[in-house]
Amino acid sequence: MSLLEIRNLHVQVxxxxxxxxxxxxIDAGEVHSIMGPNxxxxxxxxxxxxRRESYEVTEGEILFDGKDLLAMKPEExxxxxxxxxxxxxxxxxxxxxxxxxxxxxxxxxxxxGLDELDAVDFIPLFRERLKxxxxxxxxxxxxxxxxxxxxxxxxxxxxxMAVLEPKLAILDETDSGLDIDALRIVAHGxxxxxxxxxxxxxxxxxxxLLDYIVPDFVHVLVDGRxxxxxxxxxxxxxxxxxxxxxxxxxxxxxxxxx
Amino acid sequence: MAVEAAxxxxxxxxxxxxxxxxxxxxxxxxxxxxxxxxxxxCEVGFPTVRDEDWRFTNLSTLRRTPFRLARSxxxxxxxxxxxxxxxxxxxxxxxxxxxxxxxxxxACDGVPQGVTVNGLHNEIERRAxxxxxxLGRYLNTERDPFCALNTAFAEDGAYVHxxxxxxxxxxxxxxxxxxxxxxxAVTYPRNLIVVEDEGQASIVEDYVSFGAETPAFSNAVTELxxxxxxxxxxxxxxxxxxxxxxxxxxxxxxxxxxxVASHSLLLGGALVRNNVHPVLAGEGGExxxxxxxxxxxxxxxxxxxxVEHVRxxxxxxxxxxxxxxEQAHGVFHGRIIVHKDAQKTDAKQTNRNLLxxxxxxxxxxxxxxxxxxxxxxxxxxxxxxxxENALFYLRSRGISEAEARRLLLEAFTGExxxxxxxxxxxxxxxxxxxxxxxxxxxxAPVALKSVREERESSWEEVE
Ligand SMILES: Nc1ncnc2c1ncn2[C@@H]1O[C@H](COP(=O)(O)OP(=O)(O)OP(=O)(O)O)[C@@H](O)[C@H]1O
Ligand SMILES: [Mg+2]
Numbered sequence: 112m113s114l115l116e117i118r119n120l121h122v123q124v125x126x127x128x129x130x131x132x133x134x135x136x137i138d139a140g141e142v143h144s145i146m147g148p149n150x151x152x153x154x155x156x157x158x159x160x161x162r163r164e165s166y167e168v169t170e171g172e173i174l175f176d177g178k179d180l181l182a183m184k185p186e187e188x189x190x191x192x193x194x195x196x197x198x199x200x201x202x203x204x205x206x207x208x209x210x211x212x213x214x215x216x217x218x219x220x221x222x223x224g225l226d227e228l229d230a231v232d233f234i235p236l237f238r239e240r241l242k243x244x245x246x247x248x249x250x251x252x253x254x255x256x257x258x259x260x261x262x263x264x265x266x267x268x269x270x271x272m273a274v275l276e277p278k279l280a281i282l283d284e285t286d287s288g289l290d291i292d293a294l295r296i297v298a299h300g301x302x303x304x305x306x307x308x309x310x311x312x313x314x315x316x317x318x319x320l321l322d323y324i325v326p327d328f329v330h331v332l333v334d335g336r337x338x339x340x341x342x343x344x345x346x347x348x349x350x351x352x353x354x355x356x357x358x359x360x361x362x363x364x365x366x367x368x369x
Numbered sequence: 370m371a372v373e374a375a376x377x378x379x380x381x382x383x384x385x386x387x388x389x390x391x392x393x394x395x396x397x398x399x400x401x402x403x404x405x406x407x408x409x410x411c412e413v414g415f416p417t418v419r420d421e422d423w424r425f426t427n428l429s430t431l432r433r434t435p436f437r438l439a440r441s442x443x444x445x446x447x448x449x450x451x452x453x454x455x456x457x458x459x460x461x462x463x464x465x466x467x468x469x470x471x472x473x474x475x476a477c478d479g480v481p482q483g484v485t486v487n488g489l490h491n492e493i494e495r496r497a498x499x500x501x502x503x504l505g506r507y508l509n510t511e512r513d514p515f516c517a518l519n520t521a522f523a524e525d526g527a528y529v530h531x532x533x534x535x536x537x538x539x540x541x542x543x544x545x546x547x548x549x550x551x552x553x554a555v556t557y558p559r560n561l562i563v564v565e566d567e568g569q570a571s572i573v574e575d576y577v578s579f580g581a582e583t584p585a586f587s588n589a590v591t592e593l594x595x596x597x598x599x600x601x602x603x604x605x606x607x608x609x610x611x612x613x614x615x616x617x618x619x620x621x622x623x624x625x626x627x628x629v630a631s632h633s634l635l636l637g638g639a640l641v642r643n644n645v646h647p648v649l650a651g652e653g654g655e656x657x658x659x660x661x662x663x664x665x666x667x668x669x670x671x672x673x674x675x676v677e678h679v680r681x682x683x684x685x686x687x688x689x690x691x692x693x694x695e696q697a698h699g700v701f702h703g704r705i706i707v708h709k710d711a712q713k714t715d716a717k718q719t720n721r722n723l724l725x726x727x728x729x730x731x732x733x734x735x736x737x738x739x740x741x742x743x744x745x746x747x748x749x750x751x752x753x754x755x756x757e758n759a760l761f762y763l764r765s766r767g768i769s770e771a772e773a774r775r776l777l778l779e780a781f782t783g784e785x786x787x788x789x790x791x792x793x794x795x796x797x798x799x800x801x802x803x804x805x806x807x808x809x810x811x812x813a814p815v816a817l818k819s820v821r822e823e824r825e826s827s828w829e830e831v832e
Contacts, residue, residue: 161765186765195765201759203780206780214768215763215767
């Protein structure tokens with residue numbers, strides 16, 4: 112059984128069809144990269160996987176670990192092991208970072224029938240993960256993402272992933288806005304979390320990230336459809352040739368089938 | 370109109386009895402004060418929504434309910450009955466049962482030298498000159514019929530006096546218990562707090578109910594005098610049951626360089642009106658007027674502020690946050706008057722509101738009247754819902770919807786609680802607010818779902 116099976120997924124937002132029949136199968140241990148032009152639906156796919164309710168699924172199904180993902184609320188999906196690193200992480204004044212992260216971890220542990228961790232048990236784990244992402248502990252006493260720089264926010268997403276240890280991690284443009292040092296740190300953190308039991312979907316526009324996080328598969332999303340899939344070499348091809356040729360091809364296929 | 374006259378009649382009967390009963394023990398000055406106040410009340414009666422100060426608050430149910438003065442047969446409490454309302458680390462606790470000081474369950478002995486805390490009634494003879502000097506001196510019974518009515522029945526409440534230079538680190542807890550009899554009862558707590566030059570104190574007025582939910586009316590007045598360079602924090606907690614009417618006025622008189630913080634927490638009650646009326650009467654005074662109101666069901670919570678800048682170089686800060694669920698109605702009416710001599714006034718007013726349901730309502734009204742030319746006044750208000758992005762972010766990490774809401778509400782209300790500097794008070798209030806929020810966070814998802822559905826259908830209609 113695959114970890115994730117997406118079959119013929121159609122999704123509407125605000126009455127417009129954004130995803131127009133996605134099929135994608137991901138096995139544990141694999142890293143898949145999704146690339147594609149602006150507005151092609153990459154974040155939409157990520158949000159649907161993490162069960163944002165404003166995205167309406169009109170057709171298709173998603174099995175996660177054999178379970179019906181579309182029947183789950185966001186918190187249930189998270190507790191089952193889905194994690195999305197947001198393209199635009201949210202600032203939440205008044206809720207402390209460390210407190211938030213411990214609450215999240217405990218919610219997930221409780222769901223899985225594990226004991227909750229008190230602050231004393233949590234701190235060693237937390238410190239170790241902070242070190243992995245080379246983050247200052249002082250940031251953690253502040254409110255969630257409040258006043259963080261763009262790079263700090265992205266690192267904070269990966270820190271959360273490192274603490275929550277999901278089965279499926281979806282990184283939505285975690286690389287954009289990072290300078291090369293921050294990118295290396297983030298990629299190092301992500302690679303440290305690669306494991307035979309864990310799969311990742313890496314959404315990106317740039318080959319740059321994929322130099323560090325080498326994917327097993329690359330998929331190209333154009334106008335709500337996966338128009339091409341291949342190995343890491345596909346990303347290199349896109350890097351040198353851009354999306355134009357692939358969009359043209361997609362249009363020809365679409366008009367031929369119409 | 371006939372109903373109204375009949376209702377005023379019941380206040381008249383109460384007053385006649387009250388005057389007779391208290392004739393022997395009341396000094397002349399107090400009798401005169403009461404008589405004048407009652408005459409004023411009879412003249413104007415209860416306000417209506419045509420009155421600008423009462424525009425958002427309809428008093429017809431209050432008018433219709435035949436409240437009678439709660440005089441005797443209040444239940445006797447033992448200290449253990451009061452455990453639920455125990456404030457850790459308080460310097461003193463004064464308990465009032467239906468407006469009357471209950472010495473046997475109060476604890477007044479732990480206060481430092483130079484501090485007097487007692488029932489007002491007990492002190493009227495002993496401290497006749499101090500009390501006569503202040504009582505009724507600051508309150509404007511002409512403006513507000515409820516203040517007039519309270520003054521007419523002014524008899525007992527808290528008396529707090531802090532001598533010059535005396536600092537009371539721990540809070541003074543004033544607990545007002547409304548017990549419910551079989552018929553609607555009214556009480557008139559009357560408090561006098563005087564903090565002399567360079568004195569410091571924090572005082573908590575805590576209104577609670579005991580027993581069944583029969584309508585009860587607390588009409589309270591506090592006069593707070595902060596003399597030169599005094600530092601005073603006043604905390605008002607309204608958490609009576611859902612059939613209660615609570616009207617209160619905090620009249621603050623601030624002398625030169627006095628620093629006063631008023632924190633109001635309106636959590637309970639059916640119909641609540643909280644007036645905070647500081648007068649910055651000396652140069653260099655600072656006043657913080659901080660508030661939080663949380664309403665659900667059909668609660669009506671009216672926050673009325675009148676901030677008067679009389680002398681130059683004073684600063685006032687108003688921060689009120691409101692959370693309204695179900696059919697609750699909140700009012701924020703913040704009036705600032707900068708008098709002619711009050712140059713270099715710095716006045717700021719902020720009101721933020723969260724509506725958790727479609728039927729919840731807030732009226733927010735700033736009102737600035739500026740008669741000086743060199744002043745800085747700003748105001749702002751926001752009305753919104755729980756941020757969907759933040760809610761989703763928390764949920765996407767495994768936190769349940771109810772818990773995520775609770776965290777976001779706690780963050781929103783925490784802004785206000787963090788302004789309370791006195792730790793024992795903040796801890797006490799925090800626990801009270803947390804309890805209140807639990808009831809909302811559980812109710813909210815249902816309410817919000819209906820909002821979302823209705824919105825969607827109305828969009829379709831538009832298209
Ligand atoms: N909440 C929304 N309401 C209406 N339209 C939306 C909403 N969210 C996304 N869309 C539209 O859906 C389409 C796909 O958006 P999506 O964010 O999934 O693209 P993307 O591939 O992630 O793009 P980018 O590379 O710019 O991040 C876009 O046309 C976008 O405008
Ligand atoms: Mg995107």
